[in-house]
Amino acid sequence: MPTSADKPATVQATPMDQVAVRRANLALVLAEVRTAGPASRADVARRTGLTRPTVSSLVGELLDRGLVREADLRQDGSVGRPARRLELDGRTVAALGLEINSRYLAACSVDLAGRTIQERRLVHDATEEGADATVRALAVLTRELLDHATRSGARVAGVGIAVPGPVAVATGRVYAAPNLGWKDVPVAERLREAAGLPGETSVVVDNEANLAALAEWETAHPGVTDLMYVTGEAGLGAGIVAGGQLLQGASGFSGELGHIQIDPDGDVCACGRTGCLETKVSLPAALRTAAPDLLLAEGSGPRAPWGPQEQAAELLRRAAAGDPRTLSGLDEIGRWLGTGLSVPVNLLNPRVVVLGGYFAAVAPYLLPAAMREMRARIVAGDEALCRVTGSLLGFGAAVRGAAGVIVKEVFADPGRADSGRADSGRTDSGRTDSGRTVR
């Protein structure tokens, strides 16, 4: 996760005992090797300010844990014993990301270097199937990716799960997922049981927009401390990074942007209120406005020929071809989007707003009207205006963010990274002893 360069170092309210110091320094050395590329122990010592013996000891531990490796000897013609170069051994540890969407299940595995090992997406109606069957399907997917990662020599450090609803992150429990009709589902605990994950394997659950925000932040805007991610699909979701940290809210309910009343004379929303932003800019609203025939073609259920990605692609195709209805429709969506975005931009003063979901596909046709509307509504004027940009990860942002949370855990505490090595990925049954602690 990016850290803010201009934030003052915080003083920790815990004793700086030797264990904590060593753990922090282990993370520091690993981060140095990761970001600065191949480096000698002397380079690392110089850049971190740590002593040579300390660096040697820490590097030894990182080598033991398989997190770094020694590269070929330097061939630079220098005399004497050549220094060994250290580099991140990204392939030894993997992280799994999963996503429960109302229309599909998605999964990916990445290694510590951020390379994708495997990606899977399958049609699944989580609303119709319900929570139990969905978690079982997710467990099958998990085992598949876990076994593949294990066969390719990586140890799976943990599983991140993106869900479309507010989450109690500490327990991995989904309060409610309105689009799925779920209420109070302990997703982390159930998946751990169903997939037979050992207790040492981290299982983290968070809201899809939060995880997508993390993925966009790390991938495209690592130096930015204040960023908002807004995704348009069946509904509207927002993930907020403020002051260099993901904003969770007091109880996991932050980021609710879709039901700002934007037009008191507007349509009744699915939530029962009137004129919500969602009624103006969600994907169904965009189809109604810009391409009503696609809405008719959608049919019902996830097996309909037009999923959200295909609908977004078709909107883009028509706009690029100059279809007047599509262009004027997207211009109208852009106006409402700019009006809606001006509210959190005035409150939070982000540097960047990233548009995800279908917004990302058609961003070039939304942005002119959206920026015009925002400029008129940002109280502090152009100095407080932010950049608005389409997501690079598109519909894949949430699942990448879910895996990224696990990668981040490993880099934050490399000493924990080989826990679970003994049994992770070696359990063939879908069950384990119950009662294991869920993170």
Place this chain on the structure above:
Amino acid sequence: MPTSADKPATVQATPMDQVAVRRANLALVLAEVRTAGPASRADVARRTGLTRPTVSSLVGELLDRGLVREADLRQDGSVGRPARRLELDGRTVAALGLEINSRYLAACSVDLAGRTIQERRLVHDATEEGADATVRALAVLTRELLDHATRSGARVAGVGIAVPGPVAVATGRVYAAPNLGWKDVPVAERLREAAGLPGETSVVVDNEANLAALAEWETAHPGVTDLMYVTGEAGLGAGIVAGGQLLQGASGFSGELGHIQIDPDGDVCACGRTGCLETKVSLPAALRTAAPDLLLAEGSGPRAPWGPQEQAAELLRRAAAGDPRTLSGLDEIGRWLGTGLSVPVNLLNPRVVVLGGYFAAVAPYLLPAAMREMRARIVAGDEALCRVTGSLLGFGAAVRGAAGVIVKEVFADPGRADSGRADSGRTDSGRTDSGRTVR
């Protein structure tokens, strides 16, 4: 400043060298003495997990710096040499808080234990006087409080300044204060020069609502990680604490809540837009709605008999006496306030919303309607609903928060606390060498 008990410790991206470790431990020991009350060195060692020799050395430094003192020997009848008890020596260091308001200048000095040393408030029209004369008047006030604190034996560690507008906190420069008609004023630098503050004395400038939020957080809600402070005066201001830190935004413009469009058919706002929340719930709007005769009695300029505090007190008096116009007017204000607050509450999911300014005085008459309206508009339902409560500090919150920032600096880095001891408070002229670095 409160820290979150349930937040994971962050790993610092700096080497944990001995200097940093000692600084962190010095802060830790001082915090322990401060919060746990009188304690022996052995108590401190046990509670912090630090070794006895380390604690003794750190306590020695804190004694040298005059931040702690040894209390009377214990009289508990135990045999052997009695342990000396350590306690915070709050009286040795003072912090100044200043506030530039459109109708007054305020100042206070507090000691490290949070006790008020002095409070001053004087009528001043910063709009009419302009930035230069206002900073000069503020400098006179600063010298007065500084000299008083010095005479009473305290060293002034720094000066915090609250201003009604967005601030570049790193440089102490006010971008713009619309109510004052100020633009781009380097307040920290100018006050340092005009008051002859030595370079080592911290000068911190921030938005009044941000500083008031900090004061309310520390005073009344120290365990809460997500809090919003909303103040109603001539305009509307908000300060946001999210994830255990004050939210500044990318460039100091966060907290703009007053110009959410809440009624597209409403009045034209001073900002030129239509139906802003401010047009519904500011103090002038409340007077128009609930007590129009007070608006007439207000006259113009700060020397009018009815300042904002007197107007708020009169609103409260009438409501308490059961005046029907006042009651129905405040009920209407409450409805608009609840509608407006539901937007940031949906976005940020705070645990508590604190109402400041005139809202605090009449909170009991605003809250029933406000809570009804919020309950109807919080998307995640009652689980995401927050507590809304009147400020305890009222119009004095900003100036307390400004002093509190300086106190916090001392506790965060006690080793820095005697810088400036040599000359702070001993300069009699109002000028120093120019070009001193402004924090």
